[in-house]
Amino acid sequence: MNATRIDVFYSDGFAAPIGQHIMPIRKFGLVASELRDDPRANLIEPSPVTADDLLRVHTPEYVEAIRTGEPKALAESQKFPWSPELFPSVCLTNGGVLAAARSALRDGIAGALVSGFHHSNPDHGEGFCTFNGLAVAAEALRSKMGAAGEVSGDIAVLDIDLHYGNGTAVCCRTRPWLRQLSIYGNDYWNNEPFRDVTTRHHEDGPNHESVALPAGCDGVTLQQILEDNLPRLLRPTKPALILYQAGADPYREDPYSPLNLDHADLLERDRTVFRFARERGIPIAWVLAGGYTSDVRKVVQVHVNTFRAAAEVFF
Numbered sequence: 001m002n003a004t005r006i007d008v009f010y011s012d013g014f015a016a017p018i019g020q021h022i023m024p025i026r027k028f029g030l031v032a033s034e035l036r037d038d039p040r041a042n043l044i045e046p047s048p049v050t051a052d053d054l055l056r057v058h059t060p061e062y063v064e065a066i067r068t069g070e071p072k073a074l075a076e077s078q079k080f081p082w083s084p085e086l087f088p089s090v091c092l093t094n095g096g097v098l099a100a101a102r103s104a105l106r107d108g109i110a111g112a113l114v115s116g117f118h119h120s121n122p123d124h125g126e127g128f129c130t131f132n133g134l135a136v137a138a139e140a141l142r143s144k145m146g147a148a149g150e151v152s153g154d155i156a157v158l159d160i161d162l163h164y165g166n167g168t169a170v171c172c173r174t175r176p177w178l179r180q181l182s183i184y185g186n187d188y189w190n191n192e193p194f195r196d197v198t199t200r201h202h203e204d205g206p207n208h209e210s211v212a213l214p215a216g217c218d219g220v221t222l223q224q225i226l227e228d229n230l231p232r233l234l235r236p237t238k239p240a241l242i243l244y245q246a247g248a249d250p251y252r253e254d255p256y257s258p259l260n261l262d263h264a265d266l267l268e269r270d271r272t273v274f275r276f277a278r279e280r281g282i283p284i285a286w287v288l289a290g291g292y293t294s295d296v297r298k299v300v301q302v303h304v305n306t307f308r309a310a311a312e313v314f315f
Contacts, residue, residue: 005042006311007103008035009096010113016080016089027296028113031288031303035113040311046099046112048091049140053098054131056139057171059123066090066130078125090130093117097133097243097287098140104285105141105151105241108278109314111307116157116245116287118165118182126167133287134243135171138178141241153240154179156233160269161247161289162186162257169208179207179239181232183225185217185250185259213250215258219265223272230276242277242284246270248291248302255292266302270309278313286310 010032035041054063065074067087075082096112103110116134119127134157144150157172157180159165164184172178204210211229213222233239246269248254250261261269270286277284286306291299 004315005040006307006314007042007044007100007107007110008113008307009044009046009099009103009111011045011092011096013089013092014096014114016086017083027291027299027303028288030296030300031113031307034300034304035307038307038311040315041307044099046092046095048088049094049098049136050091053094053136053140054091056143057122057132057135058120062123062125063131066125074124078120078130079128080125080130086130094131094133094136097285098137100285100287101137101141101241101243102150104283108283109274109285109310111286111310112288113303114287115289116159116168116243118157118159118161118168118245118289119163120167121170127163129167132167132171134168134245135175135178137243138175142177151240153177154237155241155243156181156239157243157245158230158233158273159183159245159247160250160273161245162249162254162259163247163290164210165245169205169210172208173205176207179233180209181229182208182210183213183229184210185213185215186256187212213259217259217261219261219268222261222265222269226269226272226276230273233276233282234280238280239282242282244273244277244284244286245289246273246286246303246306247289248293248299249289251291251293251298251302253293253295253298254290255294263298263301263305267305267309270306271313274310274313
C-alpha cells in the first residue's frame with residue numbers, strides 16, 4: 001500500500017438535495033473537511049457506477065423509477081423526496097464504495113465517506129438507502145474475474161450499524177459467494193426499525209448471519225461479542241475482501257440507540273475490526289453509515305475516528 005496515506009473516496013456530489021431531513025446528509029462533507037488536514041488521508045473523487053453495475057443487483061423497474069421519479073411511491077421508497085439530482089447522486093455514492101473496494105484490494109485498506117446503503121432491496125429502497133452499494137460493488141468486482149485487481153473469491157460484508165442490514169441479507173440469498181455478518185442493536189424490516197431486538201427477529205441463512213446486541217450494551221460487552229463472532233467471517237473460507245459498514249448510530253446519544261456506547265467504545269470497535277483484517281491478510285474497505293444525534297459534530301467524530309483507527313492499525 002501507499003506507505004503514508006490511505007485512499008478515501010469522497011465527492012461533493014454525494015449529497016442529494018433532500019431538504020430538512022433526519023438523515024444529516026451534509027455529514028459526509030464535514031468528515032471530508034476534517035480529513036483534508038490529516039496527512040494520512042488521500043482524498044479522491046470517485047467515478048459513478050454505470051447502469052450495468054446497478055442492474056446486476058437491482059430490477060430495471062426500480063432503477064428506472066429512481067432515474068425518472070415515476071412511479072413516485074417506488075422512487076421515494078427509501079424515504080427520500082425524489083428530485084432529478086437523486087439518480088446521479090446515488091450513482092456517485094455507489095461509485096465511492098466500488099472505488100474503495102478496488103483500492104483496498106490493491107493496498108489492503110481504503111474507505112469511502114458514504115453509506116453502504118444496507119437496507120436497499122433489489123426491487124425497492126428502505127431506510128434512507130436507495131441502491132445497495134455493498135452488493136453493487138461486490139457484483140462489479142465479481143463480474144470482471146480475471147481482470148487486474150478484481151476478485152474471484154468470496155466477499156464478506158461486516159455490518160456494525162445500529163440497524164440490521166436487511167437489504168444486504170436479501171442480496172446474499174441468491175449469491176453464495178457473498179456473505180454478511182450483521183452485529184446490530186435494532187432489527188429492521190419493511191421500512192420500520194424495531195428498537196427492542198427481542199420483539200422481532202429475521203431468519204438467518206447459510207451466508208447471512210447476525211448477532212443482536214442487548215439493550216444497554218457497553219464497550220466491554222461489545223468487545224467480547226466482536227472477539228467471539230468476527231471469526232465467523234472466515235467460514236467457510238477466508239474472504240478475498242471485507243466490506244465494513246461502520247455505523248455511527250450505535251452511539252449512546254443517538255435517538256434510535258438503546259446501547260451504551262461512547263466515542264471511545266466505537267473507536268475501539270473500529271480498531272478491533274481493522275486489526276482482525278490486517279492480522280489475517282484480508283483487504284478491507286470501510287464505509288460510513290447511520291448517525292442521527294442532533295449534534296452532527298458528534299456523528300462526524302465517530303466517522304473521523306473510523307479513519308483514525310484504520311490509519312493507526314495499518315501504519
